[in-house]
Amino acid sequence: MTLLSLQFIGYLASGLLAGVLAGLFGIGGGILIVPALLYLFHLDGINPVISMQLAAGTSLATIIFTSLSATWNHHRHHSVHWLLVCRYIPGIVVGVWLGAFLASLLESNDLVILFALFEIVVGLRMIFPSPRPQPEPTIDEHLAAPAKLQSFLHVSGIATLIGTISTLFGIGGGTMLVPALTLLSGLTIHQAIGTSSAIGAVLSLTGTTGMIQSGWENSGLPPDTVGFVVPLAAFGVILGTLITTPLGVKLAHHTEPQQLKKGFGILLLLVGIRLLW
DSSP states (O other), X not given: OOHHHHHHHHHHHHXXXXXXXXXXXXXXXXHHHHHHHHHHHHHTTOOTTTHHHHXXXXXXXXXXXXXXXXXXXXXXXXXXXXXXXXXXXXXXXXXXXXXXXXHHHXXXXXXXXXXXXXHHHHHHHHHSOOSOOOOOOOHHHHXXXXXXXXOHHHHHHHHHHHXXXXXXXXXXXXXXXXXXXXXXXXXXXXXXXXXXXXXXXXXXXXXXXHHHHHHTTOTTOOSSOBTTBXXXXXXXXXXXXXHHHHHHHHHHHHSOOHHHHHHHHHHHHHHHHHHHO
């Protein structure tokens, strides 16, 4: 097999696993895609000075399709609160552009350390979730009593922070959006997952554009890249996620994901520790 074929198999495998996680937990999959791409880029000999920016930009490009697929499947289950999606979009867009600007200024090693710490925090949050479960309303109750709505400034501030962090780390924002939507807006976990997927689609599309522009004139980029996006890697991951995201959505609506979340949390802890050392 050629080196190019082996690279593509690695990207495809990363996408297959990320797609299940995207549908199951309402995340774009970037929290797994980014460390996988960092490892694969290292094997490919890509300059470590810009490897984190390339991993983040490529991850965001793949999340566009992952989030759209998950959003459509969750919408079919009446689990997307479109009013909240619209309220989050302005702050998300501002945060995304701020994150893309910061990514062009920060050193790759600093971003890797920050991302590793973020993975550890998220992993601990999944292993030790909030002890305050919320009752699951029926579809009729959800339509009759829509989510609590905070002020525009409150929502915009939260969305801007999530957009900035998500773009820096190349994630879809679901790891922060789902808790925000459940704790602050009163959505149930399934509604929060579906709504998070829709917001993540907007975030990833805007973030990809910003990362392309930020890296457009970078002289240290390897060949066949578009700004901070590696098209071959993006295509392989996208193909994998499109295959398995519907499976993740079905699991989310037919199983109790608590044990899976704990297992995923342990995985994130291990990945974060490995990135630090």
